[in-house]
Amino acid sequence: MEPQIVVNDLCKVYRVPEREAGLGAAVRSLFHRRYRDVLAVDHITFTVQPGEIVGFIGPNGAGKTTTLKMLSGLLYPTSGEVRVDGFVPAERKPAFLRRISMVMGNRNQLAWDNTVSDSLYVLGEIYGVPRDEFGRTRDELVELLEIGDLLSKMPRDLSLGERMKCELIAALLHRPRVLFLDEPTLGLDVTMQFRLRRFVAEYNQRSQAIVILTSHYMADVVSLCPRVVLIHQGRLLFDGDLARLAEQMAPFKLIRLAVGNGNGQAMADVLPGLGPAVTLIEQNDRRYTLRVKREDASTVTARLLNDVPLADITVEDPPIEAVIDQVYREGVSG
Amino acid sequence: MKGQPMKMQRLNLQRLNLRGGWALVRKSLFSYMAGRGFFWTLALGWMMGPLVYMFVWTTAAKAGATGGFGRGDFVFYYLCLILVNQFTYPVSNWTVGDVIRSGSFSSWLLRPLPAIYEAIGADVAAKMVCMPFSLVVVAGLGLVLRPTFAFSWPAALAFVLALLLAQALRFMLAYVLALVALWSQRADALLGLNDTFLFLLGGQVAPTALLPGVLQKVATLLPYRYMAGFPIEVLMGRLTRTEIVAGLAWQLGWLAVAVLLHQFVWRRGIRRYAAVGG
Numbered sequence: 001m002e003p004q005i006v007v008n009d010l011c012k013v014y015r016v017p018e019r020e021a022g023l024g025a026a027v028r029s030l031f032h033r034r035y036r037d038v039l040a041v042d043h044i045t046f047t048v049q050p051g052e053i054v055g056f057i058g059p060n061g062a063g064k065t066t067t068l069k070m071l072s073g074l075l076y077p078t079s080g081e082v083r084v085d086g087f088v089p090a091e092r093k094p095a096f097l098r099r100i101s102m103v104m105g106n107r108n109q110l111a112w113d114n115t116v117s118d119s120l121y122v123l124g125e126i127y128g129v130p131r132d133e134f135g136r137t138r139d140e141l142v143e144l145l146e147i148g149d150l151l152s153k154m155p156r157d158l159s160l161g162e163r164m165k166c167e168l169i170a171a172l173l174h175r176p177r178v179l180f181l182d183e184p185t186l187g188l189d190v191t192m193q194f195r196l197r198r199f200v201a202e203y204n205q206r207s208q209a210i211v212i213l214t215s216h217y218m219a220d221v222v223s224l225c226p227r228v229v230l231i232h233q234g235r236l237l238f239d240g241d242l243a244r245l246a247e248q249m250a251p252f253k254l255i256r257l258a259v260g261n262g263n264g265q266a267m268a269d270v271l272p273g274l275g276p277a278v279t280l281i282e283q284n285d286r287r288y289t290l291r292v293k294r295e296d297a298s299t300v301t302a303r304l305l306n307d308v309p310l311a312d313i314t315v316e317d318p319p320i321e322a323v324i325d326q327v328y329r330e331g332v333s334g
Numbered sequence: 335m336k337g338q339p340m341k342m343q344r345l346n347l348q349r350l351n352l353r354g355g356w357a358l359v360r361k362s363l364f365s366y367m368a369g370r371g372f373f374w375t376l377a378l379g380w381m382m383g384p385l386v387y388m389f390v391w392t393t394a395a396k397a398g399a400t401g402g403f404g405r406g407d408f409v410f411y412y413l414c415l416i417l418v419n420q421f422t423y424p425v426s427n428w429t430v431g432d433v434i435r436s437g438s439f440s441s442w443l444l445r446p447l448p449a450i451y452e453a454i455g456a457d458v459a460a461k462m463v464c465m466p467f468s469l470v471v472v473a474g475l476g477l478v479l480r481p482t483f484a485f486s487w488p489a490a491l492a493f494v495l496a497l498l499l500a501q502a503l504r505f506m507l508a509y510v511l512a513l514v515a516l517w518s519q520r521a522d523a524l525l526g527l528n529d530t531f532l533f534l535l536g537g538q539v540a541p542t543a544l545l546p547g548v549l550q551k552v553a554t555l556l557p558y559r560y561m562a563g564f565p566i567e568v569l570m571g572r573l574t575r576t577e578i579v580a581g582l583a584w585q586l587g588w589l590a591v592a593v594l595l596h597q598f599v600w601r602r603g604i605r606r607y608a609a610v611g612g
Contacts (some may be wrong), residue, residue: 074440076605094351094446095476109441113365125357126445154368 003047004178004210005071011081012041012234040066042234043080051208053201055215055225059328063234064214065104068180071212072102078184085177098127101176103184109170116166118150120173127174132172141169145199150188161192168196172203179203181213185220197223218321232327240318250323253289253297254281257304258312270307274300284312287309291318349392351447358447358455359462372552377464380423381416381471382472387398387539400545404453406482410543413472413481414566422504422561425577426456430512431521440605453509458505482575488570493576496565497588499585504532504561515594516603531556543572566583 018036029293041063048054056064069075070082073089073096081088087096103109110119129317142148145165153162171179181200185193201224204211204278215221221228221242228245230238238245259267264286271280277296282289292300297315304310318325366373394400403411411600430453435440442449511528515521533539535549536558545553553559564581567573573581 069440072444075607088606097444097446102440104440108438111361111365113368117365118361118364122361123359126351126354126447128351128353128446154468171501264444 001049004050004085005048005212006081006083007044007067007071008081010044010067010070010082011039012019012070012077014038014040014073017065020210030216031271039200039234041231042068043233045233046229046236046238046239048210048212050210051204052227052265053204053211053213053225055228056231057214057218057221057222057228057324060226062231064231065182067231068182068214071182072100074102076185078253078260096176099176100178100180101171101174102180102181103164103167103171108155109167110163112156113154113193114159115152115154116158117187119155119166120170123170123173129174137173137175138169141172143193143273144202145169161188164188164192164196165199168199175207176209177207178210179212183216184217185217193217193219195202195278200224214266217317222320230324230327236269237327243317246317247294248319248322249327250318251294252291253294253315253320254318255256255292255301255313255315256310257289257308258287260309260311261286263309266308270304273305300329335425351451353443355451355455359458359473362456362459362512363462364460373460373463374467375422376425377468380420381468383533383538384412384415384419391540401541402545403541404482406480408482409476409479410481410568413476414569415478415538415562416472417468418497418500418562418565419464420464421451421461424453424457424508425460426453428522428525429456429510430509431515431525434513434515434607435520437463443604443607451507453512454505457505458535463509479592483569484571486571487567492582493565493569496560496568496578496582496585499582500561500565503557503585503589503592506589506596507557507561510592510595510599512600514602516599516607532558532561536561537561537566540599541567543567549606551574554584557584557592560585560588 012039015035016038017033019027019034042066044063051232056067058064066075066094071078071084071089073092076090084096085099086299087093087099089096089100109115109123111122114122120138121134123310124131125136129137143149147162147169150158150162150166154168158166159237168184179200184200188280197220200211200213201246203209211224213220213224226241228238228242229236230249238248265273267288271278274290275296277293278300279291280288281291292302301313301315304313367546386406388411391400391403391412393401395405395521407437433442438451442452504528508525509525509526512521535542535545535553535556537553542550542553542559542563544545560581564585566580
């Protein structure tokens, strides 16, 4: 199958003014301005197939949003190639813009002083949605997100979660083939996050639209994105499924165990003998969490089962947040 | 092949996206009507300048006609200026720079219609909200202050043409200046300078016919006279046919310059746009 999005050797360099702190430096910068080149996206290459949901993850300033902006045509790449649905995004052809949609935390599609209903109507007109289709799509989306009672309100009077639901509907009215979501659940409560995730998944299944999502909430990524692209300092560090990310990025497992009553000393005796490959990372009364090299996990587990009277033991991959945190702090290991 | 021109026409219309453009006018209209009190106050504020100059000049004219303008002429000139100024004032361009600086310009860029439509839509809507209010105020002032004028259809028709060109020219020039924010993030100072030139040379502080020699010459060459004062001079019947044709030609010429400048600034500027803050 032909990929719908092709990104090849993509780079973006920002030229940012800089100066030292203080009044003197401020005055000097009036006459002599200094600039620094910042490589925000560094030779990134990937493709996306129709219907895929891809999560872009990475720490703040990693280059995720810059990449999204180049994919949506908001930014001109410094070098490299981007094609989305056969279009070069930076040309911003109307036919291309009708096929995409972007939801950003601070970008408001809805007019502040128009009712939600009026705003949706205006967007339908801008995107040239046929009138009968507009009514059908709007009603369907309103029902899916249960916002019927918000239609007659002004966005300025809505809560953050309510507004985000309306923004999503505004973004989907013209049934985009590619949907860019930049931190869509930022600042939302858990229930609202859950509902938005469910909605995005349903939209993807129904329309087979590509969804590219950036989020700092790993729950968004875990529940929505079978595939993740990890970007760090502008470079693509990983592209694949989430489970493989843990394997590749975190070459360790967690052993959680509880010792039987009165066997704390046995555990204390065994622990030093497990070697440097095992680290005690948490102890709470009789419960222990050990970090073990992936290849040593079975040996260490067997030794614990033999030498310590255990009440419970589990071996698991570290939480994805911990893996990501490790990558952010230490870079890619192994 | 027969269907080709029709298809081309449809494609061009789709590219123009007039349906979307009209929707933007409606959007702004809804917003302005929600805060109509603010806009009427704004319209009242815009009237204050011309009213003050009118009272200054009518007081001066009590001693006798000044440069061919009697008291009633000044009243007529400045009452017209109130309306012409409101009709040509590019209300949206002050916000274009802010929109660029804050990054919400991205919303404009992601829509399948030219970004200038947002500014045009906001401008058209502002005029639809403010003009009826201004017309009522000006009509009331006219009844009280008794302007003198001689109406003629040819002058009125030429006035309409000159007014439309003045509006297009004033809007385009201010929009181009606002787009400078794509480079510098701040366009307010340039827009302020533009307004100052308009105040001095556009027939606001005084009709251009009353400006001292060199300034009058400069005013004839620069675009500002053609954005405000010129249409009123046409309506008052103070210009010969040759002067009217020359004035319209200046308007078209400056408009062409502004459009070309827009193309240049847009193409360069949009590459520089950093889409700050999402």
